[in-house]
Amino acid sequence: MPVSPRRATLATVAASAGVSVATVSKVLNGRSDVAPATRSLVEALLRQHDYVAPTPRRADVTGLGSVELQFDADLNAYSTEIIQGAVAAAAEAGVGVVVSIRRADRTAAWARGLVAAGRRALIAVTSELTTGQLAALAKARLPLVLIDPLNLPRTRVTSIGSTNFAGGLAATQYLLSLGHRRIAYVGGPAAAACNQARLHGYRAAMEVEGAPVLPGYVQAGHFRYHDGVTGGAAVLDLPRAPTAIFAASDETALGIxxxxxxxxxxxxxxxxxxxxxDTQIAQMASPPLTTVRQPLREMGGVALRTALRLAAGEKIDSHHVELATGLVVRGSTARVAPA
Structure with missing residues (x-):
C-alpha cells in the first residue's frame, strides 16, 4: 500500500498487515508471542509507513512514564550501584525505571517499541551503539544518555563518566609509592574508551617514574571475574612476574x-x-580491596536527571560530564617485599 501522507497509526499498520492492533503493539513491545512471519510483515510495514509513536506531552515527562536503563551484559555489583543511583533520582522525579539487558536487534522497531511502551528516555550503560542505532533513536525522538560508553560516537551524544585517566594515574602512583616497579595492568576491552583512559593513566605514571612496562604486562578482558583469573594467571606466569597489579574493575581484581x-x-x-x-565486593574481599572509587550511584542519578531534562526539551550545559574518582586504601596493598 502507498504510504499515507498523514501520520501513521497502529490501526493503519494493523489494517495493512491484516492483523489486530494488539498484534502490532506486541511487535512494538518486543513480545515473543507473535509468529516470526507475522512479526517480519508488521516490522516491514512499520518501516514502510514510517511509524513513530506519539511524543508524550511535557507534563507526562515529569510526572508519569518511565526511563529505560539498559545494560550490555548480566547485572553485577557495578550494575547494582548504577541502578541504586538511578532509582533514587527517579523516585524524586516521580517516574519509574525499567531495567533491561541489551537486545541483539537494536533496530528502528526496537526504538519505536521503547516509545510505544511509554519510555521517556533511554540510559545505556557501557554500550556500543552504531550510527544506525543512534539514528533510529533520534527518529523515534527518544532521548539517549550513555554511561561509560565503550565507544564515543562521532554524533554528539550525551554521556556520563568519571575521571578514568586520573583514577588510573592515582592507582599506579600509589603502587609506585610503595616501592613497586614491576606493575601489571589487567583491563577491559582494548577499544573501550574508559579502559583506554585508565590504561593511559597507568602508562603515564610508569613513564614519569621511569618504570618499564614489560612485555605481557598489559592484558585485556571484559571487566569480569573470569577475566581477572585468566589475565592474572597470564602475568603471574611470566618469567619476571609483577609484584603489583592494577585491575580495571573490582571484579577483575577478585579474579586476580x-x-x-x-x-x-x-x-x-x-x-x-x-x-x-569501589563496589560492595571491594569491602567484602579478603583482604579488603584497595581500589579507585568511581561514584557509580552519583553517575546513575546524574544520568537519570539528564535524561529527563532532555525528554522535557531542555538544554543541558555539557554533553559529557565526568565525576571525580578517588583512591580508597584497604588491605590488598603493601610495600614491596625486599629482594
Whole structure:
C-alpha cells in the first residue's frame, strides 16, 4: 500500500498487515508471542509507513512514564550501584525505571517499541551503539544518555563518566609509592574508551617514574571475574612476574586474587592488587580491596536527571560530564617485599 501522507497509526499498520492492533503493539513491545512471519510483515510495514509513536506531552515527562536503563551484559555489583543511583533520582522525579539487558536487534522497531511502551528516555550503560542505532533513536525522538560508553560516537551524544585517566594515574602512583616497579595492568576491552583512559593513566605514571612496562604486562578482558583469573594467571606466569597489579574493575581484581592464591601467593605480602569502582565486593574481599572509587550511584542519578531534562526539551550545559574518582586504601596493598 502507498504510504499515507498523514501520520501513521497502529490501526493503519494493523489494517495493512491484516492483523489486530494488539498484534502490532506486541511487535512494538518486543513480545515473543507473535509468529516470526507475522512479526517480519508488521516490522516491514512499520518501516514502510514510517511509524513513530506519539511524543508524550511535557507534563507526562515529569510526572508519569518511565526511563529505560539498559545494560550490555548480566547485572553485577557495578550494575547494582548504577541502578541504586538511578532509582533514587527517579523516585524524586516521580517516574519509574525499567531495567533491561541489551537486545541483539537494536533496530528502528526496537526504538519505536521503547516509545510505544511509554519510555521517556533511554540510559545505556557501557554500550556500543552504531550510527544506525543512534539514528533510529533520534527518529523515534527518544532521548539517549550513555554511561561509560565503550565507544564515543562521532554524533554528539550525551554521556556520563568519571575521571578514568586520573583514577588510573592515582592507582599506579600509589603502587609506585610503595616501592613497586614491576606493575601489571589487567583491563577491559582494548577499544573501550574508559579502559583506554585508565590504561593511559597507568602508562603515564610508569613513564614519569621511569618504570618499564614489560612485555605481557598489559592484558585485556571484559571487566569480569573470569577475566581477572585468566589475565592474572597470564602475568603471574611470566618469567619476571609483577609484584603489583592494577585491575580495571573490582571484579577483575577478585579474579586476580584467585589466580594468585592458586599459585601460593599471599596478598599483600607477595602481591599487591588495586581495583577500580569501589563496589560492595571491594569491602567484602579478603583482604579488603584497595581500589579507585568511581561514584557509580552519583553517575546513575546524574544520568537519570539528564535524561529527563532532555525528554522535557531542555538544554543541558555539557554533553559529557565526568565525576571525580578517588583512591580508597584497604588491605590488598603493601610495600614491596625486599629482594
Amino acid at each position: 586474587m584467585e589466580a594468585a592464591r592458586a599459585r601460593g601467593l599471599r596478598i599483600p605480602e607477595d602481591l599487591s592488587i588495586v581495583g577500580f569502582d
